[in-house]
Amino acid sequence: MSRIAAALFVTGLIVVPPALGSYQVYLLSLTLVWSLLALSMGLLLGYVGQLNFGQAAFVAIAAYVSSLLRIDLGLSFWLAAPVALVVVMVVAAFIGVITLRLRGPFFVLVTLAFGEIVRIVISNWQDVTRGPIGLRGIAPPEGFLGIDFGNKLAFYYLALAVTLVCTLALARVVRSRTGRLLVALREDELLAAFVGIGVMRQKMVGLCISALVAGLGGVLIGPLLTVISPGQFSIFTSVDMVVMVIVGGVGTLAGPLIGAVFLTYVPEVVRFANEYRPVMMGFLLIMVTMFLPGGLMGLMRRLTHAGSGAALARKAAARAG
Amino acid sequence: MIAQQIVNGLVLGSIYALSALGFTLIFGAARVVNFAYGQLLMLGGFATLFLAQYAGFNFFVALPVAMLAMAVCSVLIYVVVVRPVLGQGDLAVLLVTTGLLYILRDGAVIVFGTAPRQIDMGVEGIVEIGDVIVTNQRLVVVGALIVLVVALYLVLYRLRIGKALRAVAQNRAGAEAIGLNVNRVTAFAFAISGALACAAGGLLGAIYAAEPGMGDLPLLKSFVIVIFGGLGSVPGAIVGGLVIGMTETLAGSYISFAFKDVFTFLLLIAVLLFRPTGLFGGKVA
Numbered sequence: 001m002s003r004i005a006a007a008l009f010v011t012g013l014i015v016v017p018p019a020l021g022s023y024q025v026y027l028l029s030l031t032l033v034w035s036l037l038a039l040s041m042g043l044l045l046g047y048v049g050q051l052n053f054g055q056a057a058f059v060a061i062a063a064y065v066s067s068l069l070r071i072d073l074g075l076s077f078w079l080a081a082p083v084a085l086v087v088v089m090v091v092a093a094f095i096g097v098i099t100l101r102l103r104g105p106f107f108v109l110v111t112l113a114f115g116e117i118v119r120i121v122i123s124n125w126q127d128v129t130r131g132p133i134g135l136r137g138i139a140p141p142e143g144f145l146g147i148d149f150g151n152k153l154a155f156y157y158l159a160l161a162v163t164l165v166c167t168l169a170l171a172r173v174v175r176s177r178t179g180r181l182l183v184a185l186r187e188d189e190l191l192a193a194f195v196g197i198g199v200m201r202q203k204m205v206g207l208c209i210s211a212l213v214a215g216l217g218g219v220l221i222g223p224l225l226t227v228i229s230p231g232q233f234s235i236f237t238s239v240d241m242v243v244m245v246i247v248g249g250v251g252t253l254a255g256p257l258i259g260a261v262f263l264t265y266v267p268e269v270v271r272f273a274n275e276y277r278p279v280m281m282g283f284l285l286i287m288v289t290m291f292l293p294g295g296l297m298g299l300m301r302r303l304t305h306a307g308s309g310a311a312l313a314r315k316a317a318a319r320a321g
Numbered sequence: 322m323i324a325q326q327i328v329n330g331l332v333l334g335s336i337y338a339l340s341a342l343g344f345t346l347i348f349g350a351a352r353v354v355n356f357a358y359g360q361l362l363m364l365g366g367f368a369t370l371f372l373a374q375y376a377g378f379n380f381f382v383a384l385p386v387a388m389l390a391m392a393v394c395s396v397l398i399y400v401v402v403v404r405p406v407l408g409q410g411d412l413a414v415l416l417v418t419t420g421l422l423y424i425l426r427d428g429a430v431i432v433f434g435t436a437p438r439q440i441d442m443g444v445e446g447i448v449e450i451g452d453v454i455v456t457n458q459r460l461v462v463v464g465a466l467i468v469l470v471v472a473l474y475l476v477l478y479r480l481r482i483g484k485a486l487r488a489v490a491q492n493r494a495g496a497e498a499i500g501l502n503v504n505r506v507t508a509f510a511f512a513i514s515g516a517l518a519c520a521a522g523g524l525l526g527a528i529y530a531a532e533p534g535m536g537d538l539p540l541l542k543s544f545v546i547v548i549f550g551g552l553g554s555v556p557g558a559i560v561g562g563l564v565i566g567m568t569e570t571l572a573g574s575y576i577s578f579a580f581k582d583v584f585t586f587l588l589l590i591a592v593l594l595f596r597p598t599g600l601f602g603g604k605v606a
Contacts, residue, residue, distance in 0.1 A: 098590055105354040109544045113586045124579040282423025289416045290405055
């Protein structure tokens, strides 16, 4: 059932956009990039069980490294992006060495500090990063086989392909040995260590994969927005990712995706109330945490279960009658 | 020059220590990392501003009254959003207090506007000792830190509820087992934390200005300070605040002003590598 729904949804994502206006296509691309960021946070929150308030720094590093390699060294997007991703994973591994031993609030606070360091360095390392003004006029990825990524629709399909491949790959990771080990760790680290799971190693793998996914969002964000600046990668960006995961449903892959769609489109619909956006985000975060711990996914699951339960009851009643 | 910088560092450190005290207290007593703490500080700044500027109170009357109000406010936060999710673990508490941060910070932007407003302390003039110059306002800040720390120690070591608070901080389950009302003690810790946040906010509003974003930096510094000094440790917060204030001032004037915060964070990472529980921290379960 859910497979059919997912297939229909993906078909819709492929077939519908050519019929949409250019702003709608841009919004869809933006949603896809946010989906990648939300997925990266979802993996960390749901499977590694860690809250990273410095996640935006991974996005920032990928965005800056890939864009600077293109602007200053004239590399092609297709060369710059993989280099940026490698850099992000190396940084993640370094952060992991320092922080993964820490638990609960300590991990949160240190990742927050890391995020701030990256933002401050980007703001102040004028010679390389151009400081607070940021980078402008970032070109679309170089085309090939006659595809011009300057076309919004072509870029959308690129983002869609990346997001789909990423989601499928993560679905495999989550169901793999690594995924199951991570869940074991999240549930009881001491017990997991006791039965011989390499705690640090597994967490490190989880963190690096998460950073890689965030980095993919980062390399796409430059060409999509054509402008990047340090202000885009503050702690509030990390918190936005967290809200997406929590609202969508933690501990699932569909959750962050739903959250990303919800939180990119709802503010668009209620644009007139833009100044209230942070207040609404905060309210949403509190309400979902207090009253809907499974997020929208949990709600849906409960509703469908209740539905099938009711159907079973009806059938049983019919048989009895 | 160096003497002046050291004095500047001490004053900055006093403000940091004051900001971090209430934050660390809550963690010690309830294992709660309160992300809305900076907003309590901001609200305290505005409460002091309104009492002093618009209701016409003397600053030194307005501040204690505001502290009382923020103590009540902090208890309300505990009862309404924190207590209901305490059973769900660390993550839930972080999430609801982060939500509160968003609501209060941008609520303040909408209600108060973003224009910075300085609180009139009614204290002017400077003191010169040799080459070193300090404004009297800043001496008030250092004095306030000393008074509040002494008061806090009297509460924690002389009052019954203060002793109960220390018991809960040391062993929550044990405290519950011997019949302490852990819920009431935690509410009390929130009250003190709110009052201390307000004191920091009022003083910051007097030497800089009250504005909706004024709680952001103190919150961030509080994180650094309590990790440096040990989460939940009161002496750790004081020493941590002074060390961080000193590091920033000295690194800012002798190495690089733009990167002064980076040095603080690097110091933090070094402490975590070599002493993960902080300088004054004990075991962390």
